[in-house]
Amino acid sequence: MSDAAEIRMDAGALNAFLHRAFPEVDPEQMPQVLEVEAGRALLKLPYASRQLRPGGVISGPTMMSLADTAAYAMILARIGEVALSVTTSLNIHFLRGCKPGDLYAEATLLKLGRRIATVDVLMWTQGRERAAAKATVAYAIP
Amino acid sequence: MSDAAEIRMDAGALNAFLHRAFPEVDPEQMPQVLEVEAGRALLKLPYASRQLRPGGVISGPTMMSLADTAAYAMILARIGEVALSVTTSLNIHFLRGCKPGDLYAEATLLKLGRRIATVDVLMWTQGRERAAAKATVAYAIP
Amino acid sequence: MSDAAEIRMDAGALNAFLHRAFPEVDPEQMPQVLEVEAGRALLKLPYASRQLRPGGVISGPTMMSLADTAAYAMILARIGEVALSVTTSLNIHFLRGCKPGDLYAEATLLKLGRRIATVDVLMWTQGRERAAAKATVAYAIP
Amino acid sequence: MSDAAEIRMDAGALNAFLHRAFPEVDPEQMPQVLEVEAGRALLKLPYASRQLRPGGVISGPTMMSLADTAAYAMILARIGEVALSVTTSLNIHFLRGCKPGDLYAEATLLKLGRRIATVDVLMWTQGRERAAAKATVAYAIP
Numbered sequence: 001m002s003d004a005a006e007i008r009m010d011a012g013a014l015n016a017f018l019h020r021a022f023p024e025v026d027p028e029q030m031p032q033v034l035e036v037e038a039g040r041a042l043l044k045l046p047y048a049s050r051q052l053r054p055g056g057v058i059s060g061p062t063m064m065s066l067a068d069t070a071a072y073a074m075i076l077a078r079i080g081e082v083a084l085s086v087t088t089s090l091n092i093h094f095l096r097g098c099k100p101g102d103l104y105a106e107a108t109l110l111k112l113g114r115r116i117a118t119v120d121v122l123m124w125t126q127g128r129e130r131a132a133a134k135a136t137v138a139y140a141i142p
Numbered sequence: 143m144s145d146a147a148e149i150r151m152d153a154g155a156l157n158a159f160l161h162r163a164f165p166e167v168d169p170e171q172m173p174q175v176l177e178v179e180a181g182r183a184l185l186k187l188p189y190a191s192r193q194l195r196p197g198g199v200i201s202g203p204t205m206m207s208l209a210d211t212a213a214y215a216m217i218l219a220r221i222g223e224v225a226l227s228v229t230t231s232l233n234i235h236f237l238r239g240c241k242p243g244d245l246y247a248e249a250t251l252l253k254l255g256r257r258i259a260t261v262d263v264l265m266w267t268q269g270r271e272r273a274a275a276k277a278t279v280a281y282a283i284p
Numbered sequence: 285m286s287d288a289a290e291i292r293m294d295a296g297a298l299n300a301f302l303h304r305a306f307p308e309v310d311p312e313q314m315p316q317v318l319e320v321e322a323g324r325a326l327l328k329l330p331y332a333s334r335q336l337r338p339g340g341v342i343s344g345p346t347m348m349s350l351a352d353t354a355a356y357a358m359i360l361a362r363i364g365e366v367a368l369s370v371t372t373s374l375n376i377h378f379l380r381g382c383k384p385g386d387l388y389a390e391a392t393l394l395k396l397g398r399r400i401a402t403v404d405v406l407m408w409t410q411g412r413e414r415a416a417a418k419a420t421v422a423y424a425i426p
Numbered sequence: 427m428s429d430a431a432e433i434r435m436d437a438g439a440l441n442a443f444l445h446r447a448f449p450e451v452d453p454e455q456m457p458q459v460l461e462v463e464a465g466r467a468l469l470k471l472p473y474a475s476r477q478l479r480p481g482g483v484i485s486g487p488t489m490m491s492l493a494d495t496a497a498y499a500m501i502l503a504r505i506g507e508v509a510l511s512v513t514t515s516l517n518i519h520f521l522r523g524c525k526p527g528d529l530y531a532e533a534t535l536l537k538l539g540r541r542i543a544t545v546d547v548l549m550w551t552q553g554r555e556r557a558a559a560k561a562t563v564a565y566a567i568p
Contacts, residue, residue, distance in 0.1 A: 021196045054163045060210050060229045065203035087202045088400060089373055089422060091233045091517040093544050093562055095537040110560050111521040115399060116372060116424065118519050120546075120560065134536050134546065136519055136562060138373060138422075140400065230542060231515055231564060233375040235402050235420055237395040252418050253379040257541060258514060258566065260377050262404075262418065276394050276404065278377055278420060280515060280564075282542065305480045338447045344494050344513045349487035371486045375517045 006038040008080035014041075014073050017081050031069045031105070038109075041074040045103040047125075058098040063123050063133045067092060070105035071119035071137035078112055079141060088116070089138045098132035101125035115141055148180040150222035156183075156215050159223050173211045173247070180251075183216040187245040189267075200240040205265050205275045208247050209234060213261035213279035216249035221259075221283065230258070231280045240274035243267035257283055290322040292364035298357050301365050315353045315389070322393075325358040329387040331409075342382040347407055347417045350389045351376060355403035355421035358391035362401075363425065372400070373422045382416035385409035399425055432464040434506035440467075440499050443507050457495045457531070464535075467500040471529040473551075484524040489549055489559045492531050493518060497545035497563035500533035504543075505567065514542070515564045524558035527551035541567055 009017065014033040022030065028046060035042040045051075045066050053059035068087055075085055103125050110118040121135040122128065151159065156175040164172065170188060177184040187193075187208045195201035210229055217227055245267050252260040263277040264270065293301065298317040306314065312330060319326040329335075329350050337343035352371055359369055387409050394402040405419040406412065435443065440459040448456065454472060461468040471477075471492050479485035494513055501511055529551050536544040547561040548554065 024192050024194075050166050052166075055226060055228075060232070061203060061207035064206040064210075064232065068202050068206075084197060086197075086239075087236055089233070089235045089375075090202070090206065091231070091373075091375060091562065093231045093536065093564060094229055095544060096539075097228075110519065110557065113522075118521060118560070131536065134544070134562065136517065136560065138519060231517075233420065233515075233517060235394065235422060237402060238397075252377070252415065255380075260379060260418070273394065276402070276420065278375065278418065280377060308476050308478075334450050336450075339510060339512075344516070345487060345491035348490040348494075348516065352486050352490075368481060370481075370523075371520055373517070373519045374486070374490065375515070377515045378513055381512075 007036060007077050009077050011036050014077060017076065018069070018073070031066055033073050036077045038078070040109070041070060041077060041107040043070045043073060043105045043107070045105070047100060047102050052100060055097065056100065058100060058103060058125065058132070060094060062103065063098065064090065064092055064135070066103055066105050066123060067121040067133070067135035067137060070107040070121045071139060074107035074109055074119050075112070075117045075139050078109070084142050085117070085139045087137060088140045090135060092133055092135040094133050095131055099125050117141055149178060149219050151219050153178050156219060159218065160211070160215070173208055175215050178219045180220070182251070183212060183219060183249040185212045185215060185247045185249070187247070189242060189244050194242060197239065198242065200242060200245060200267065200274070202236060204245065205240065206232065206234055206277070208245055208265060209263040209275070209277035209279060212247035212249040212263045213281060216251055216261050217254070217259045217281050220251070220254055226284050227259070227281045229279060230282045232277060234275055234277040236275050237273055241267050259283055291320060291361050293361050295320050297365070298360060301360065302353070302357070315350055317357050320361045322362070324393070325354060325361060325391040327354045327357060327389045327391070329389070331384060331386050336384060339381065340384065342384060342387060342409065342416070344378060346387065347382065348374065348376055348419070350387055350407060351405040351417070351419035351421060354389040354391040354405045355423060358393055358403050359396070359401045359423050362393065362396055368426050369401070369423045371421060372424045374419060376417055376419040378417050379415055383409050401425055433462060433503050435503050437462050440503060443502065444495070444499070457492055459499050462503045464504070466535070467496060467503060467533040469496045469499060469531045469533070471531070473526060473528050478526060481523065482526065484526060484529060484551065484558070486520060488529065489520070489524065490516065490518055490561070492529055492549060493547040493559070493561035493563060496531040496533040496547045497565060500535055500545050501538070501543045501565050504535070504538055510568050511543070511565045513563060514566045516561060518559055518561040520559050521557055525551050543567055
């Protein structure tokens with residue numbers, strides 16, 4: 001799945017789309033697509049203290065929201081903006097307390113079927129080898 | 143699990159705790175605990191247009207966040223505020239597009255173990271029989 | 285979802301189908317559909333010592349397999365035998381050690397969509413109020 | 427997580443343990459641990475026609491059972507045979523029909539905590555790049 005020709009939207013196109021699709025989100029709080037390949041995407045959510053929960057770690061909902069966006073971006077990169085894809089299920093495991101910092105999400109496309117796409121997402125603030133959470137997200141393709 | 147004596151925090155105590163624990167959340171956007179029993183809790187998240195995603199339905203992250211809070215409230219109701227409990231995993235299935243409106247979450251305690259508590263959460267805006275999402279949340283108890 | 289007219293296969297038809305579809309399974313080890321309604325099905329897996337794992341409790345794979353069959357039976361009850369439905373995802377939480385005994389599974393239909401059906405399954409050997417596991421199963425409908 | 431010194435049980439020790447722990451399983455049907463490293467294990471389940479479901483593909487329960495065993499082996503490799511570890515949750519996504527053949531499972535250790543270990547498992551019969559299923563398994567460590 002490494003053929004660049006298979007990508008219909010690159011990082012710039014995805015970022016422009018996310019800003020158009022979610023006009024109410026403060027642009028400084030919008031996840032940024034940093035890299036896109038046919039089977040992988042890397043996103044970053046800039047840190048803000050509002051993301052913290054009691055204990056001083058980044059909240060679960062912050063990570064769940066980024067996992068959903070990362071899977072969405074990975075799928076749109078492959079099928080293009082025309083499709084209205086919706087999440088059907090999301091499973092997340094929180095692995096360790098997520099220290100404050102920019103939150104990275106690496107999405108790996110497990111399967112792009114005709115009707116269902118499945119994406120794994122690994123998330124961290126302190127380095128990929130100290131992942132804070134791992135999610136698997138399934139999207140229905142219209 | 144219907145013995146009222148088993149509840150250590152009632153709806154009022156839980157709401158006061160949530161406001162103290164999440165001081166950065168706009169009070170009008172805070173989920174409200176409406177009812178608490180030993181094995182069940184009902185919460186409401188007031189509607190705001192900011193919760194919508196493209197297509198005019200309530201976003202997945204809005205529902206995931208409420209599911210997490212509902213499970214948290216259900217567990218604190220039983221073990222009390224003293225404990226710092228953290229989500230270990232969350233699984234959610236989106237069942238149908240969630241029409242705009244106040245979002246309700248019904249948490250059912252599946253098991254309160256010594257170390258892990260597991261809670262089911264059903265969510266809807268248009269009536270319990272037309273649920274928009276179903277989640278299962280596991281919390282680690284310290 | 286209580287209209288009996290919505291059921292296309294009753295318990296007898298489902299049991300006959302399962303025996304035809306899985307001819308290699310020992311008939312004494314086949315799950316039995318005990319009850320079917322439009323939104324609920326009850327199955328029983330007869331106990332056999334082979335189901336035990338170390339510690340003398342019923343194994344996880346035994347419960348996962350029954351959860352899958354219970355969801356399958358619930359869906360076939362509604363859409364009929366003509367459809368070849370396949371599991372797309374299964375999430376299970378083990379709540380307590382499952383003491384030896386006949387294993388019951390109660391399937392509840394969360395949503396029967398055009399393309400995806402989602403079913404909750406509660407399982408127990410010692411009474412429904414002491415559930416051993418809870419599963420959520422999604423099936424793709426062809 | 428590449429330090430070989432961190433492994434307490436190697437492939438041979440794990441295989442011997444599995445045969446002792448599951449004496450009722452036909453030795454020819456027992457999953458085999460092929461490789462073990464500190465953060466990864468590879469297992470193989472020999473093919474048998476009994477594993478098939480209608481449609482001629484390997485059944486979901488066969489894959490769920492192997493995912494559970496692969497996670498178990500990965501954890502025991504690190505914590506040793508003395509511990510009685512039990513599955514707390516399993517989430518599996520079926521990606522494509524699994525053609526008949528020896529079934530491989532690659533377990534990757536996401537986190538080995540004091541109380542919970544989380545393991546990803548990828549499974550295939552026709553090559554790792556055409557995975558049939560992906561699971562995430564959480565075990566409680568006593």
